[in-house]
Amino acid sequence: MTEASSISDRLHQLKAALPEHVTLVAVSKTKPVELLQAALDAGQVDLGENRVQEMNAKAEHFNGQPVRWHHIGHLQTNKVKQAIRHVHLIHAVDSDRLLAEIDKRSLNAGIQSRVLLQLHIAQEAQKHGMTEAELDATLNAIVDTPLGNTEICGLMGMATFTDDTEQVRREFKSLRTLYNRYNPGHWDTCSMGMSGDWRIAVDEGSTLVRVGSAIFGSR
Numbered sequence: 001m002t003e004a005s006s007i008s009d010r011l012h013q014l015k016a017a018l019p020e021h022v023t024l025v026a027v028s029k030t031k032p033v034e035l036l037q038a039a040l041d042a043g044q045v046d047l048g049e050n051r052v053q054e055m056n057a058k059a060e061h062f063n064g065q066p067v068r069w070h071h072i073g074h075l076q077t078n079k080v081k082q083a084i085r086h087v088h089l090i091h092a093v094d095s096d097r098l099l100a101e102i103d104k105r106s107l108n109a110g111i112q113s114r115v116l117l118q119l120h121i122a123q124e125a126q127k128h129g130m131t132e133a134e135l136d137a138t139l140n141a142i143v144d145t146p147l148g149n150t151e152i153c154g155l156m157g158m159a160t161f162t163d164d165t166e167q168v169r170r171e172f173k174s175l176r177t178l179y180n181r182y183n184p185g186h187w188d189t190c191s192m193g194m195s196g197d198w199r200i201a202v203d204e205g206s207t208l209v210r211v212g213s214a215i216f217g218s219r
């Protein structure tokens with residue numbers, strides 16, 4: 001089987017297994033444009049990248065094709081100006097400073113940006129994300145001073161990398177609980193689940209899964 005046809009097969013299997021209300025983001029980071037093209041040819045629209053330069057180069061390559069670009073990894077404030085050029089949704093906003101920078105750069109560019117706030121739900125210290133107290137403070141701050149050019153669309157989180165599926169389940173459950181608690185009514189995205197844990201995430205109320213290696217092969 002060619003690589004292109006196995007990508008197409010894996011995408012179709014995943015889509016068949018996902019409930020209709022769950023968006024599939026195919027995480028194409030580090031993969032060459034030929035493999036992304038195979039995904040697009042199979043009808044995939046949402047692609048995820050974690051490096052701004054790579055995302056923009058790919059966006060320019062696929063200019064004119066219907067792609068929604070998701071920035072899924074940690075984003076540095078000095079990359080925001082470049083990041084907002086092609087992106088459909090920024091998944092991992094983990095500080096007020098980053099949020100303010102996105103809003104400022106979006107105002108300057110005359111666009112409206114869409115973001116998710118990243119929550120720290122894993123046991124691993126190296127994973128990014130806000131605590132519940134920080135989320136609370138951030139959401140309170142924007143009630144007082146609304147963002148003009150940034151729409152918060154929901155939350156995102158990454159579970160601990162472990163074989164303990166009950167722990168992973170508890171972490172996803174805690175994210176979905178926060179999502180329900182803080183949703184002002186218009187949120188539409190609870191981004192959780194990757195190649196190894198998307199089934200558990202969907203069980204626990206994910207509305208968007210970010211799947212890379214299970215589609216494109218290992219990196």
Ligand SMILES: *Cc1c(COP(=O)(O)O)cnc(C)c1O
Pocket residue numbers: 027029050072073158193194195196210211212213214
């Ligand atoms: C790389 C990455 C993914 C995809 O990981 P896979 O295990 O390959 O599915 C999902 N989310 C984030 C934030 C990532 O960095």
